Amino acid sequence: MTPDMSAVAEVLHARHPELATETMDDGRAPQARANSPLIRCGNELVAVMSMPAPIPDDQGLWARAATTWPESKAVAARHRGHLIVSMLGKSEQPLVAARVTTAVIGALIATMPECCGVVWAGRVARPAQLWLEMSNWSFAQFPDYPFTLWIDTLPFRSDAKIGAITMGLSAFVGREIEFVTGKLTLAAMIDKVAGLSVYLIEHGNVVKDGDTIGATENERIAVRYENSDVLGGLPVFYCTDDFKH
Structure with a gap:
Protein backbone atom coordinates (compact mmCIF):
# COMPACT_ATOMS: atom_id res chain seq x y z
CA MET A 1 0.00 0.00 0.00
CA LEU A 149 -11.54 15.89 12.73
CA TRP A 150 -8.97 16.52 15.47
CA ILE A 151 -11.11 16.57 18.60
CA ASP A 152 -13.75 14.28 20.10
CA THR A 153 -16.34 15.79 22.44
CA LEU A 154 -17.72 13.14 24.79
CA PRO A 155 -20.87 13.86 26.86
CA PHE A 156 -21.40 12.38 30.32
CA ARG A 157 -23.74 12.73 33.30
CA SER A 158 -22.56 14.11 36.63
CA ASP A 159 -25.20 13.61 39.36
CA ALA A 160 -28.06 15.92 38.37
CA LYS A 161 -25.90 17.77 35.86
CA ILE A 162 -24.54 17.00 32.41
CA GLY A 163 -21.00 17.41 31.18
CA ALA A 164 -18.69 16.98 28.21
CA ILE A 165 -14.99 16.37 27.91
CA THR A 166 -12.76 16.73 24.86
CA MET A 167 -10.12 14.32 23.61
CA GLY A 168 -7.45 15.73 21.30
CA LEU A 169 -7.34 19.40 22.31
CA SER A 170 -4.29 18.78 24.50
CA ALA A 171 -2.20 18.31 21.34
CA PHE A 172 -2.74 22.03 20.72
CA VAL A 173 -2.79 23.62 24.20
CA GLY A 174 -1.67 20.96 26.67
CA ARG A 175 -5.11 20.41 28.25
CA GLU A 176 -8.54 19.08 27.44
CA ILE A 177 -11.83 20.85 28.27
CA GLU A 178 -14.15 19.38 30.89
CA PHE A 179 -17.43 21.32 31.05
CA VAL A 180 -20.17 20.67 33.63
CA THR A 181 -23.52 22.47 33.62
CA GLY A 182 -26.82 22.39 35.43
CA LYS A 183 -28.31 25.08 33.21
CA LEU A 184 -27.64 24.32 29.56
CA THR A 185 -29.17 21.74 27.25
CA LEU A 186 -26.87 19.08 25.85
CA ALA A 187 -26.78 20.80 22.44
CA ALA A 188 -26.01 24.21 23.97
CA MET A 189 -23.26 22.72 26.12
CA ILE A 190 -21.66 20.99 23.13
CA ASP A 191 -21.75 24.32 21.26
CA LYS A 192 -19.98 26.02 24.19
CA VAL A 193 -17.28 23.35 24.26
CA ALA A 194 -16.82 23.55 20.48
CA GLY A 195 -16.55 27.35 20.58
CA LEU A 196 -13.97 27.31 23.36
CA SER A 197 -12.03 24.51 21.64
CA VAL A 198 -11.68 26.32 18.35
CA TYR A 199 -10.81 29.58 20.14
CA LEU A 200 -7.98 27.84 22.01
CA ILE A 201 -6.75 26.12 18.84
CA GLU A 202 -6.62 29.50 17.11
CA HIS A 203 -5.09 31.57 19.92
CA GLY A 204 -3.18 29.07 22.06
CA ASN A 205 -3.51 28.65 25.80
CA VAL A 206 -4.79 32.12 26.63
CA VAL A 207 -7.21 30.96 29.36
CA LYS A 208 -5.53 31.00 32.77
CA ASP A 209 -6.35 29.17 35.98
CA GLY A 210 -9.15 31.07 37.74
CA ASP A 211 -10.28 33.04 34.68
CA THR A 212 -13.95 33.80 34.10
CA ILE A 213 -15.01 33.85 30.46
CA GLY A 214 -18.26 34.71 28.69
CA ALA A 215 -19.71 37.60 26.75
CA THR A 216 -22.37 38.55 29.29
CA GLU A 217 -23.19 38.12 32.98
CA ASN A 218 -25.62 35.32 32.11
CA GLU A 219 -22.96 33.46 30.11
CA ARG A 220 -20.20 33.51 32.72
CA ILE A 221 -18.04 30.39 32.84
CA ALA A 222 -15.45 29.78 35.55
CA VAL A 223 -12.27 27.97 34.49
CA ARG A 224 -9.92 26.08 36.78
CA TYR A 225 -6.88 23.97 36.00
CA GLU A 226 -7.57 20.47 37.31
CA ASN A 227 -6.89 16.81 36.61
CA SER A 228 -9.97 15.03 35.29
CA ASP A 229 -11.80 12.38 37.27
CA VAL A 230 -13.66 11.47 34.07
CA LEU A 231 -10.64 10.63 31.91
CA GLY A 232 -7.99 9.17 34.19
CA GLY A 233 -6.40 12.31 35.59
CA LEU A 234 -5.80 14.12 32.28
CA PRO A 235 -5.02 17.84 32.75
CA VAL A 236 -8.16 19.82 31.90
CA PHE A 237 -9.68 23.27 31.82
CA TYR A 238 -12.50 22.51 34.27
CA CYS A 239 -15.37 24.77 33.23
CA THR A 240 -18.64 25.39 35.06
CA ASP A 241 -21.48 27.89 34.81
CA ASP A 242 -22.71 27.06 38.31
CA PHE A 243 -22.20 30.33 40.18
CA LYS A 244 -23.35 30.79 43.74
CA HIS A 245 -25.21 34.05 44.35
Whole structure:
Protein backbone atom coordinates (compact mmCIF):
# COMPACT_ATOMS: atom_id res chain seq x y z
CA MET A 1 0.00 0.00 0.00
CA THR A 2 2.77 2.39 -0.95
CA PRO A 3 1.27 5.63 -2.29
CA ASP A 4 2.26 7.22 -5.58
CA MET A 5 3.50 10.50 -4.15
CA SER A 6 3.52 12.24 -7.52
CA ALA A 7 -0.20 11.52 -7.80
CA VAL A 8 -0.72 12.67 -4.21
CA ALA A 9 1.05 15.96 -4.97
CA GLU A 10 -1.16 16.52 -8.02
CA VAL A 11 -4.35 15.85 -6.08
CA LEU A 12 -3.16 18.01 -3.19
CA HIS A 13 -2.58 20.93 -5.56
CA ALA A 14 -5.96 20.40 -7.24
CA ARG A 15 -7.72 20.40 -3.85
CA HIS A 16 -5.72 23.35 -2.51
CA PRO A 17 -4.53 25.37 -5.52
CA GLU A 18 -3.28 28.18 -3.30
CA LEU A 19 -0.48 25.90 -2.07
CA ALA A 20 2.80 25.12 -3.75
CA THR A 21 3.03 21.32 -3.72
CA GLU A 22 5.66 18.93 -5.03
CA THR A 23 7.35 15.67 -4.20
CA MET A 24 10.95 15.88 -3.04
CA ASP A 25 13.34 13.68 -4.98
CA ASP A 26 16.63 14.59 -3.26
CA GLY A 27 18.34 14.84 -6.65
CA ARG A 28 17.31 11.39 -7.77
CA ALA A 29 16.08 10.48 -11.23
CA PRO A 30 12.57 11.66 -12.19
CA GLN A 31 11.10 8.15 -11.95
CA ALA A 32 12.07 8.09 -8.26
CA ARG A 33 9.74 11.00 -7.48
CA ALA A 34 6.69 8.73 -7.25
CA ASN A 35 8.36 6.75 -4.48
CA SER A 36 9.75 9.70 -2.52
CA PRO A 37 8.45 9.65 1.06
CA LEU A 38 8.47 13.47 1.24
CA ILE A 39 6.01 15.99 -0.10
CA ARG A 40 6.18 19.77 0.11
CA CYS A 41 2.97 21.50 1.12
CA GLY A 42 3.33 25.26 1.12
CA ASN A 43 6.39 26.02 3.25
CA GLU A 44 6.29 22.69 5.07
CA LEU A 45 7.69 19.22 4.40
CA VAL A 46 5.53 16.20 5.19
CA ALA A 47 6.78 12.61 5.40
CA VAL A 48 4.57 9.64 4.50
CA MET A 49 5.74 6.22 5.68
CA SER A 50 4.08 2.94 4.73
CA MET A 51 3.81 0.38 7.52
CA PRO A 52 2.83 -3.20 6.49
CA ALA A 53 1.11 -3.97 9.80
CA PRO A 54 -2.05 -2.92 11.68
CA ILE A 55 -1.87 -0.02 14.10
CA PRO A 56 -1.54 -1.04 17.77
CA ASP A 57 -4.91 -1.92 19.24
CA ASP A 58 -6.41 0.70 21.57
CA GLN A 59 -9.78 -0.29 23.00
CA GLY A 60 -10.41 3.20 24.40
CA LEU A 61 -9.86 4.80 20.99
CA TRP A 62 -12.40 2.55 19.27
CA ALA A 63 -14.90 2.83 22.11
CA ARG A 64 -14.83 6.63 21.72
CA ALA A 65 -15.01 6.38 17.92
CA ALA A 66 -18.08 4.15 18.10
CA THR A 67 -20.19 6.98 19.51
CA THR A 68 -20.13 8.75 16.14
CA TRP A 69 -18.81 5.96 13.85
CA PRO A 70 -20.58 2.72 14.82
CA GLU A 71 -18.69 0.59 12.25
CA SER A 72 -15.27 1.80 13.41
CA LYS A 73 -14.23 -1.26 15.39
CA ALA A 74 -15.19 -3.65 12.61
CA VAL A 75 -13.39 -1.50 10.04
CA ALA A 76 -10.28 -1.35 12.21
CA ALA A 77 -10.30 -5.13 12.69
CA ARG A 78 -10.07 -5.64 8.91
CA HIS A 79 -7.11 -3.40 8.16
CA ARG A 80 -3.70 -4.93 7.48
CA GLY A 81 -1.44 -1.91 7.03
CA HIS A 82 -1.28 1.81 7.66
CA LEU A 83 0.48 5.02 6.69
CA ILE A 84 2.19 7.36 9.14
CA VAL A 85 1.91 11.00 8.08
CA SER A 86 3.98 13.59 9.94
CA MET A 87 5.29 17.07 9.34
CA LEU A 88 9.06 17.40 9.50
CA GLY A 89 10.29 19.80 12.14
CA LYS A 90 8.12 21.16 14.89
CA SER A 91 5.94 24.06 13.85
CA GLU A 92 5.68 26.85 16.38
CA GLN A 93 1.97 26.84 15.64
CA PRO A 94 0.22 23.48 16.12
CA LEU A 95 -2.66 24.75 13.97
CA VAL A 96 -0.32 25.10 10.98
CA ALA A 97 0.85 21.52 11.40
CA ALA A 98 -2.74 20.30 11.77
CA ARG A 99 -3.91 22.13 8.65
CA VAL A 100 -1.04 20.84 6.49
CA THR A 101 -1.18 17.27 7.75
CA THR A 102 -4.98 17.16 7.35
CA ALA A 103 -4.70 18.34 3.75
CA VAL A 104 -2.05 15.74 2.88
CA ILE A 105 -4.11 12.95 4.46
CA GLY A 106 -7.10 14.07 2.39
CA ALA A 107 -5.03 13.82 -0.80
CA LEU A 108 -3.76 10.37 0.21
CA ILE A 109 -7.33 9.13 0.71
CA ALA A 110 -8.34 10.59 -2.67
CA THR A 111 -5.58 8.60 -4.41
CA MET A 112 -5.90 5.42 -2.32
CA PRO A 113 -9.52 4.20 -2.20
CA GLU A 114 -8.48 1.31 0.02
CA CYS A 115 -8.00 3.77 2.92
CA CYS A 116 -10.72 3.04 5.45
CA GLY A 117 -10.08 5.48 8.27
CA VAL A 118 -7.79 7.98 9.96
CA VAL A 119 -6.43 7.89 13.51
CA TRP A 120 -5.41 11.42 14.48
CA ALA A 121 -2.59 11.79 17.02
CA GLY A 122 -3.45 8.36 18.41
CA ARG A 123 -6.58 9.77 20.07
CA VAL A 124 -9.35 10.37 17.54
CA ALA A 125 -10.62 8.03 14.79
CA ARG A 126 -12.64 9.18 11.78
CA PRO A 127 -13.97 7.39 8.66
CA ALA A 128 -11.99 8.00 5.48
CA GLN A 129 -14.96 9.45 3.56
CA LEU A 130 -15.64 12.06 6.25
CA TRP A 131 -11.96 13.03 6.25
CA LEU A 132 -11.93 13.26 2.46
CA GLU A 133 -14.85 15.69 2.52
CA MET A 134 -13.87 17.83 5.52
CA SER A 135 -10.18 18.11 4.62
CA ASN A 136 -11.21 20.33 1.71
CA TRP A 137 -11.57 23.01 4.43
CA SER A 138 -8.10 22.47 5.93
CA PHE A 139 -7.06 26.06 5.20
CA ALA A 140 -10.41 27.76 5.80
CA GLN A 141 -10.49 30.90 7.91
CA PHE A 142 -11.29 30.78 11.64
CA PRO A 143 -13.55 29.18 12.80
CA ASP A 144 -14.41 27.11 9.70
CA TYR A 145 -11.42 24.75 9.52
CA PRO A 146 -12.27 21.10 10.30
CA PHE A 147 -11.35 21.00 13.99
CA THR A 148 -13.91 18.23 14.59
CA LEU A 149 -11.54 15.89 12.73
CA TRP A 150 -8.97 16.52 15.47
CA ILE A 151 -11.11 16.57 18.60
CA ASP A 152 -13.75 14.28 20.10
CA THR A 153 -16.34 15.79 22.44
CA LEU A 154 -17.72 13.14 24.79
CA PRO A 155 -20.87 13.86 26.86
CA PHE A 156 -21.40 12.38 30.32
CA ARG A 157 -23.74 12.73 33.30
CA SER A 158 -22.56 14.11 36.63
CA ASP A 159 -25.20 13.61 39.36
CA ALA A 160 -28.06 15.92 38.37
CA LYS A 161 -25.90 17.77 35.86
CA ILE A 162 -24.54 17.00 32.41
CA GLY A 163 -21.00 17.41 31.18
CA ALA A 164 -18.69 16.98 28.21
CA ILE A 165 -14.99 16.37 27.91
CA THR A 166 -12.76 16.73 24.86
CA MET A 167 -10.12 14.32 23.61
CA GLY A 168 -7.45 15.73 21.30
CA LEU A 169 -7.34 19.40 22.31
CA SER A 170 -4.29 18.78 24.50
CA ALA A 171 -2.20 18.31 21.34
CA PHE A 172 -2.74 22.03 20.72
CA VAL A 173 -2.79 23.62 24.20
CA GLY A 174 -1.67 20.96 26.67
CA ARG A 175 -5.11 20.41 28.25
CA GLU A 176 -8.54 19.08 27.44
CA ILE A 177 -11.83 20.85 28.27
CA GLU A 178 -14.15 19.38 30.89
CA PHE A 179 -17.43 21.32 31.05
CA VAL A 180 -20.17 20.67 33.63
CA THR A 181 -23.52 22.47 33.62
CA GLY A 182 -26.82 22.39 35.43
CA LYS A 183 -28.31 25.08 33.21
CA LEU A 184 -27.64 24.32 29.56
CA THR A 185 -29.17 21.74 27.25
CA LEU A 186 -26.87 19.08 25.85
CA ALA A 187 -26.78 20.80 22.44
CA ALA A 188 -26.01 24.21 23.97
CA MET A 189 -23.26 22.72 26.12
CA ILE A 190 -21.66 20.99 23.13
CA ASP A 191 -21.75 24.32 21.26
CA LYS A 192 -19.98 26.02 24.19
CA VAL A 193 -17.28 23.35 24.26
CA ALA A 194 -16.82 23.55 20.48
CA GLY A 195 -16.55 27.35 20.58
CA LEU A 196 -13.97 27.31 23.36
CA SER A 197 -12.03 24.51 21.64
CA VAL A 198 -11.68 26.32 18.35
CA TYR A 199 -10.81 29.58 20.14
CA LEU A 200 -7.98 27.84 22.01
CA ILE A 201 -6.75 26.12 18.84
CA GLU A 202 -6.62 29.50 17.11
CA HIS A 203 -5.09 31.57 19.92
CA GLY A 204 -3.18 29.07 22.06
CA ASN A 205 -3.51 28.65 25.80
CA VAL A 206 -4.79 32.12 26.63
CA VAL A 207 -7.21 30.96 29.36
CA LYS A 208 -5.53 31.00 32.77
CA ASP A 209 -6.35 29.17 35.98
CA GLY A 210 -9.15 31.07 37.74
CA ASP A 211 -10.28 33.04 34.68
CA THR A 212 -13.95 33.80 34.10
CA ILE A 213 -15.01 33.85 30.46
CA GLY A 214 -18.26 34.71 28.69
CA ALA A 215 -19.71 37.60 26.75
CA THR A 216 -22.37 38.55 29.29
CA GLU A 217 -23.19 38.12 32.98
CA ASN A 218 -25.62 35.32 32.11
CA GLU A 219 -22.96 33.46 30.11
CA ARG A 220 -20.20 33.51 32.72
CA ILE A 221 -18.04 30.39 32.84
CA ALA A 222 -15.45 29.78 35.55
CA VAL A 223 -12.27 27.97 34.49
CA ARG A 224 -9.92 26.08 36.78
CA TYR A 225 -6.88 23.97 36.00
CA GLU A 226 -7.57 20.47 37.31
CA ASN A 227 -6.89 16.81 36.61
CA SER A 228 -9.97 15.03 35.29
CA ASP A 229 -11.80 12.38 37.27
CA VAL A 230 -13.66 11.47 34.07
CA LEU A 231 -10.64 10.63 31.91
CA GLY A 232 -7.99 9.17 34.19
CA GLY A 233 -6.40 12.31 35.59
CA LEU A 234 -5.80 14.12 32.28
CA PRO A 235 -5.02 17.84 32.75
CA VAL A 236 -8.16 19.82 31.90
CA PHE A 237 -9.68 23.27 31.82
CA TYR A 238 -12.50 22.51 34.27
CA CYS A 239 -15.37 24.77 33.23
CA THR A 240 -18.64 25.39 35.06
CA ASP A 241 -21.48 27.89 34.81
CA ASP A 242 -22.71 27.06 38.31
CA PHE A 243 -22.20 30.33 40.18
CA LYS A 244 -23.35 30.79 43.74
CA HIS A 245 -25.21 34.05 44.35
